[in-house]
Amino acid sequence: MTEPGRRNRLLPGLPLLATALLVGACADGGAGAGQDPTATPAPAPTTTGTPSPPSSGRGPVTIPRSAFVDLPPELRKSASQPMEVADALPRLCAEEFASGGRSVTASAAMTAIYKQPKDRPENVPYGTLNQTVFAFEGTGAADYLGRVRGALTSCRSFPQSGLTVTVRSEPMTGVGDDALLVTLTRPATGLDGTRTDGTTTSQITVVKVADAVSVVHDQGWEGTSNNPDLTDDFARAAVRSLDSWQR
Numbered sequence: 001m002t003e004p005g006r007r008n009r010l011l012p013g014l015p016l017l018a019t020a021l022l023v024g025a026c027a028d029g030g031a032g033a034g035q036d037p038t039a040t041p042a043p044a045p046t047t048t049g050t051p052s053p054p055s056s057g058r059g060p061v062t063i064p065r066s067a068f069v070d071l072p073p074e075l076r077k078s079a080s081q082p083m084e085v086a087d088a089l090p091r092l093c094a095e096e097f098a099s100g101g102r103s104v105t106a107s108a109a110m111t112a113i114y115k116q117p118k119d120r121p122e123n124v125p126y127g128t129l130n131q132t133v134f135a136f137e138g139t140g141a142a143d144y145l146g147r148v149r150g151a152l153t154s155c156r157s158f159p160q161s162g163l164t165v166t167v168r169s170e171p172m173t174g175v176g177d178d179a180l181l182v183t184l185t186r187p188a189t190g191l192d193g194t195r196t197d198g199t200t201t202s203q204i205t206v207v208k209v210a211d212a213v214s215v216v217h218d219q220g221w222e223g224t225s226n227n228p229d230l231t232d233d234f235a236r237a238a239v240r241s242l243d244s245w246q247r
Contacts (some may be wrong), residue, residue: 003209061105061135067245068110068131069216069237074117075230077125085109088130090204090217092167092184095157095213096148097132097206103140108133116228125221129234133242134216141208145178148206163187172232176239178208181231189223200225205235209242 005208088109089097099107109132114126123219136144152169159165165186172179188196202219203226216234218226 008193015054017098025122027073039044053139063106063108063133063135063244065110067108067212067214067241069112069129069214069234069241071114071129074212075114077113077115080112081112083109083111083130085132087134088217090130090182090184092165093158094151094152098153098206099144100133100147101136101140101143103136103138103143104134105137105198107133122155124178126216127224127226129239130217130219134215136213137210141184141211142178144210144213145180145206148160149180160186161193163189171234172205172207174208175205175235176242179235179239180206182206183236185232195200201228202226203228203231205238205243206233210246212246214238 001131001142018061065080085107088111089095091097093103096124107131112129112131113127114129115123115126119126134141134144149169152167155160157166163186167182167184169180169182172181180204185199186201188190188198188200200220202217204218205214205216207214207216216231216238218231218234220226
């Protein structure tokens with residue numbers, strides 16, 4: 001866990017990523033491979049599909065890298081990499097976080113591996129962030145939040161690898177135009193999958209800013225717990241990135 005006050009020091013006005021565009025596919029599906037924390041950064045991502053032009057006739061929508069959370073150097077374990085939207089979105093009881101609507105004009109996803117500020121280079125990572133950004137038209141962004149909330153009301157727990165994962169969702173106040181925090185709690189296990197004492201958590205934030213939504217899944221490394229303070233920081237950084245992109 002972070003020491004008191006660290007949250008305000010880690011992510012003050014996260015720098016935006018390079019302006020190279022990451023064009024998102026309108027489809028929800030796709031397959032992708034996981035990232036090696038020691039891998040060298042990949043070249044600038046290519047398109048993951050052809051975005052559909054919105055019915056308003058404004059032309060195709062692209063989602064730039066600057067729409068995603070950029071970790072500061074003290075937290076960055078390796079460079080962010082593009083990934084398939086279908087692999088980035090969490091799956092609980094069903095496809096609660098899939099876009100599920102024709103008002104989506106583009107979608108794209110990135111994954112990042114992070115560390116704690118004082119970790120030595122040889123230390124294992126602290127956690128991973130899988131972030132998906134959806135662009136909508138009309139009331140699509142608000143409708144998406146409504147669908148996610150509705151789906152989560154009937155998903156209180158789900159099985160995973162022989163264990164039961166409990167689900168708790170709650171609103172996040174003062175974050176974007178609308179935001180939701182989802183906490184997943186499961187029995188703790190060792191690297192070999194055997195039960196150990198206690199529980200571990202991971203958290204999902206869903207943040208709406210204007211016509212865009214960010215879904216960030218924050219997970220501890222290799223089944224360990226995430227840090228809720230950092231999850232809150234990541235959600236607020238997502239707001240800044242979405243807001244800057246849409247200005």
